Amino acid sequence: MFAGIAGRYDLANRVLSGGVDRSWRRKVMAAAGAPGHGSTVVDVACGTGDLSLLFSKAGAQVVGVDFTYEMVALAPSKDSGRGGEMAWLQGDGLDLPLGDSVADAATIAFGLRNVADRRRCIREMARVVRPGGRVLVLEFSMPRQDAFGRVYRAYLEHVLPRIGGALSGDRAAYDYLDDTVQGWPAPDQLQAEMEEDGLVDCRYERLWRGIACIHRGSVPSLDGVNEVRG
Numbered sequence: 001m002f003a004g005i006a007g008r009y010d011l012a013n014r015v016l017s018g019g020v021d022r023s024w025r026r027k028v029m030a031a032a033g034a035p036g037h038g039s040t041v042v043d044v045a046c047g048t049g050d051l052s053l054l055f056s057k058a059g060a061q062v063v064g065v066d067f068t069y070e071m072v073a074l075a076p077s078k079d080s081g082r083g084g085e086m087a088w089l090q091g092d093g094l095d096l097p098l099g100d101s102v103a104d105a106a107t108i109a110f111g112l113r114n115v116a117d118r119r120r121c122i123r124e125m126a127r128v129v130r131p132g133g134r135v136l137v138l139e140f141s142m143p144r145q146d147a148f149g150r151v152y153r154a155y156l157e158h159v160l161p162r163i164g165g166a167l168s169g170d171r172a173a174y175d176y177l178d179d180t181v182q183g184w185p186a187p188d189q190l191q192a193e194m195e196e197d198g199l200v201d202c203r204y205e206r207l208w209r210g211i212a213c214i215h216r217g218s219v220p221s222l223d224g225v226n227e228v229r230g
């Protein structure tokens with residue numbers, strides 16, 4: 001599916017979110033502790049590289065991994081080359097082609113919903129992060145069932161598939177987006193899963209009245225003393 005829409009993915013993102021996705025990605029950077037020069041970030045399901053490139057612009061060394069060649073192949077041409085070193089890999093987030101504890105942070109933006117086994121993906125992300133480093137997830141979620149929530153639900157079901165379909169040429173891809181967002185676990189449940197999978201200091205921030213959420217957790221430090229900061 002992503003191979004088919006790769007060429008129009010960025011345009012559809014900008015239009016459907018009104019550009020807000022950019023500010024959400026910047027918040028992920030902040031939640032990761034704003035890694036810069038000397039830091040290494042692994043961006044899983046990096047797609048066309050928007051989040052990876054933000055980290056690279058801040059000076060971090062970044063590995064972007066995605067298993068859809070057509071998506072990740074668009075990323076290098078968006079790299080100005082003025083940031084930290086970038087490596088783009090075609091690979092599976094469920095079996096990352098990287099060693100243990102190689103990164104200061106691992107991120108996944110709008111990707112966890114798409115992998116076949118989200119728990120395994122989180123464990124893989126934690127495996128490649130050093131003790132004390134962070135795992136960050138940016139994902140859509142469903143707002144509460146108030147007036148705003150009802151309007152948003154109608155947008156997801158009726159408006160978004162039409163606009164997304166017209167922009168990308170694949171309406172089914174945006175029906176899929178609606179189905180997967182509505183079936184996605186509530187933030188508390190996702191946080192509980194991250195904790196069960198060994199992450200500590202887990203927390204989340206709802207964005208835009210809950211239509212998206214940033215989850216964060218830390219890989220336990222070896223001395224048992226875990227950093228807690230905002």
Ligand SMILES: C[S@@+](CC[C@H](N)C(=O)[O-])C[C@H]1O[C@@H](n2cnc3c(N)ncnc32)[C@H](O)[C@@H]1O
Nearest residue numbers: 045046047066067068071092093109111114115
């Ligand atoms: C909605 S896009 C998100 C892309 C990018 N992170 C962004 O924020 O725009 C989801 C991406 O997940 C990738 N993906 C799905 N399953 C994957 C897996 N098991 N391993 C790596 N990438 C995967 C798809 O190829 C697709 O590029």
